[in-house]
Amino acid sequence: MSADVILPGATLGVLGGGQLGRMFVQSAQAMGYFTAVLDADPTSPAGLVSHHHIRTGYEDPQGLAELARLSAAVTTEFENVPAAALNLLAAQRPVSPAGSSVAIAQDRAQEKAHFVRCGVPCAPYAVIETPAQLAAVHASLLPGILKTARMGYDGKGQVRVKNAAELATAWEQLGRVACVLEKMLPLAHECSVIVARGRDGSMVNLPVQRNLHREGILSVTEVYEGNLPQAQVEQALAAARSVADGLDYVGVLCVEFFVLQDGMLVVNEIAPRPHNSGHYSQNACDVSQFELQVRCMTGLPLTQPRQHSPSIMLNLLGDLWFKDGEQAKAPAWDQVLALPGCHLHLYGKHDAKRGRKMGHLNVTGPSPEAVRSTALQAAAILGLEPF
Ligand code: ATP
Ligand code: MG
Secondary structure (H helix, E strand, O other), rough: OOOOOOOOEEEEEEEOOHHHHHHHHHHHHHHHOEEEEEEEOOOOOOHHOOOOEEEOOOOOOHHHHHHHHHOOOEEEEEOOOHHHHHHHHHHOOOOOOOHHHHHHOOOHHHHHHHHHHOOOOEEEEEOOOHHHHOOOOOHHHHEEEEEOOOOOOOOOOOOEEOHHHHHHHHHHHOOOOOHHHHHEOEEEEEEEEEEEEEOOOEEOOOEEEEEEOOEEEEEEEEEOOOOHHHHHHHHHHHHHOOOOOHHHOOOOEEEEEEEHHHHHEEEEEEOOOOHHHHHHHHHHHHOHHHHHHHHHHOOOOOOOEEOOOEEEEEEEHHHHHHOOOOOOOOOHHHHHHOOOOOOEEEEOOOOOOOOOOOEEEEEOOOOHHHHHHHHHHHHHHOOOOOO
């Protein structure tokens, strides 16, 4: 085994205390690692379950120094951490993914330029940083979606615009910050793939996921043989691999795609971390996306994950707590868990709010038909729209 492998017993650090950090921490602990989380929120989902919780912001030099002191290696669960924080940590400890990769993923303009460099098709777009660039927008990009270049997630920081007048108003509304205007594409559906790339450039992947978004937020992920035409699966994998290789990426990377009505595959964006659409891997694959994150950052070998069960993931947003009125009330978990192959994951968030990700339900079954039938029954109990 190579000398610089970080073995169980060491402490692994993560920037960010959200649900992705929590599930990373839980995976790392299951493998015998200790964990340290940096997040200012004393009740952060990951902080609550970690051995160490450093309660500072991402830019606090003392907090970052403490994280470096405690940790043998550091990762992130949140792409909006300042790349400078990752670079500072990287001077002392192995950090994956690298600040340079995260910097690209956190800026839609740089991200799109990277896709173009890799020869992977993306939506036609224009960068808007100045009034002159706004005025020069080509009519072929409209109707479109104006997206802030930075800090967007779950459809936030996006405005749909039909014409040049609406575009100008939207840019004002977004505070004239740097934006990307994307042409509105006729989507047939969406898919994503998780790859994990090691320090030596070796790469493994999870199966390609078919995703249903509602109001800009992931709602349902379906993963089983036949969820997508084989040609799309192969194209998505090839594109994800070239995007990761082009970044010389180390870590878990999610690449999201649009499938257009004519069948063409177009890359949407990347997330430099495990992703909501990969959660099914916890119960349906022999290696989950969070274990892949542990293996990447420690230099442990990457083995190709095998999906052992067809699976559907239902996202559990806070909206489900308000089905009976304004008083928050948890869904009937006991009824859901009476169904076969239902695996409940809740993130330990105290307050349910509309649009807030509270947890997810992974449904596994012996066949795509069986898993769909169970997932639809679970959705009906939860009050989720059928799909
Ligand atoms: P997330 O945090 O879930 O990744 P986000 O805020 O980064 O979301 P996007 O992925 O850019 O947002 O867009 C959210 C959703 O809006 C997409 O999944 C898709 O359903 C729709 N959408 C975005 N861009 C386009 C486009 N150019 N054409 C058609 N639909 C789009
Ligand atoms: Mg997205």
